[in-house]
Each structure stands twice: as structure tokens, then as C-alpha cells.
Amino acid sequence: MKLYNTNLSNFASKCRLAIYEKQAPVEIVPIPGGDLKSPEYLKIYPLGKTPALEVNGQIIGESEVINEYFEDKFPEKPLLPKDAEGRARSREIGRFHDLYLEPPLRALFPQVAAKEKDQKLIAEKLQEVSSRLDQLETMMSSGPYALGAQFTFADCALVPTFFFLNLLAPMLGGEPFSEGRPKLAAWWAKVQERPTVQKILEEQQSALMQRMQAGN
Numbered sequence: 001m002k003l004y005n006t007n008l009s010n011f012a013s014k015c016r017l018a019i020y021e022k023q024a025p026v027e028i029v030p031i032p033g034g035d036l037k038s039p040e041y042l043k044i045y046p047l048g049k050t051p052a053l054e055v056n057g058q059i060i061g062e063s064e065v066i067n068e069y070f071e072d073k074f075p076e077k078p079l080l081p082k083d084a085e086g087r088a089r090s091r092e093i094g095r096f097h098d099l100y101l102e103p104p105l106r107a108l109f110p111q112v113a114a115k116e117k118d119q120k121l122i123a124e125k126l127q128e129v130s131s132r133l134d135q136l137e138t139m140m141s142s143g144p145y146a147l148g149a150q151f152t153f154a155d156c157a158l159v160p161t162f163f164f165l166n167l168l169a170p171m172l173g174g175e176p177f178s179e180g181r182p183k184l185a186a187w188w189a190k191v192q193e194r195p196t197v198q199k200i201l202e203e204q205q206s207a208l209m210q211r212m213q214a215g216n
């Protein structure tokens, strides 16, 4: 079983975090041809996105689907609660992340390196991220993790995106995400005590440095 991965990708990092938590026997491999749109990779996964999981010659795409597959395949260290309501809550936060919180943040990525910044877009997207964070604050448990005592897929979804939130918002003039959001602030402090989370954040950081040194 192989995960086609780039360490900087928050979606691929979501799956690597689950792999590390579960100590799952998954080979983590770079993108063939060195680019998501290389002919070699498009042949394997026509969407040209990361992550993608290859199992017995077949591709499973989409980070949330891949993580659910890991839960089915490697149930020993569960990342979903046992009760139906807890499972729904974890999935709800995962979906909230993918559909509502991450897209406005992603829209800001090109602005960091842009010589002429689009200040209107920056202000709009920072505002959107900020309201999504307010909504997320109401969804978080009182800790230590997103849903409470158990570290779940909800945490796997949020951690790699908070790496970018932490960096990006201040660089573009936004307020630190923890400002006025005590549950998110406490969660972020706590979750970083976890060795698997430290590993993911180090991998994202070092991939970002490499990307910056390469000048793209």
C-alpha cells in the first residue's frame, strides 16, 4: 500500500498523521515525475492531486476517504470514537475543514509571494477565514482534543491546516487565530505536545523551507 505524498500538502499531511498515529504499514512515496501534473502521475491518478493511496494497483483518492479506509483496515488504534454521535462529530469537523475553513485560506496562498498583492482579496479571504474560525470555536470540545479525550480524525484534519494558518494570517496582516478563541488556543497548545503532531509540523516546515529555497 502506497501513499502518493508531498510533505507540505495539508491534505496529504492529514493522512500521514493518521498513518503515524496508527503505525500503519503504508509506504509513503513522492509524486512520480516530481510534479502533480506530470504525465507519469496523471496516468496513476488523473486528478493530479495529493494524497492518493494505491492499494493492490487501485487508487483511492480524497484524504477523508483514505483516512476512513485506514480506520477500516487498521482498527487497532482507532481514530474515530466508538459511539455514532462521536463518529458523526469527527466527520463533521473533517468536512467543515475541507469545505469551509480551508478554501478561503488556500485562496490566500498565492498572495504571500505575489509582488503586487490583491488587498481586496486578502481582506475578504482573511475575513472569511476569521468567521470560519469563530464557527469552529463553537464546535470544539473543552479539550484536550477537538472532540474531547480522544485524538481523532478531526484533529488530523485540523493540525496541518493550522500550520499554514499560524504562518499565513500574520504575514498578510491578519490577527493570530488564537486571539479571542480560547478553545482553539488551548487545543493548539495541547495538540503540539503529541509526538506525531510534532513530526508532521516539522515535515511541513522543512518542506516549506525547501520550497522557498527553490524559489517557488
Ligand SMILES: N[C@@H](CCC(=O)N[C@@H](CS)C(=O)NCC(=O)O)C(=O)O
Pocket: 008, 009, 010, 011, 012, 036, 047, 048, 049, 050, 051, 061, 062, 063, 064, 098
Ligand atoms: N479534496 C482533496 C483535496 C486535495 C488537494 O487539493 N490537494 C492539493 C495539495 S494540498 C493538490 O493536490 N493540489 C493540486 C491540484 O488541485 O491540482 C482531498 O481531501 O484529498
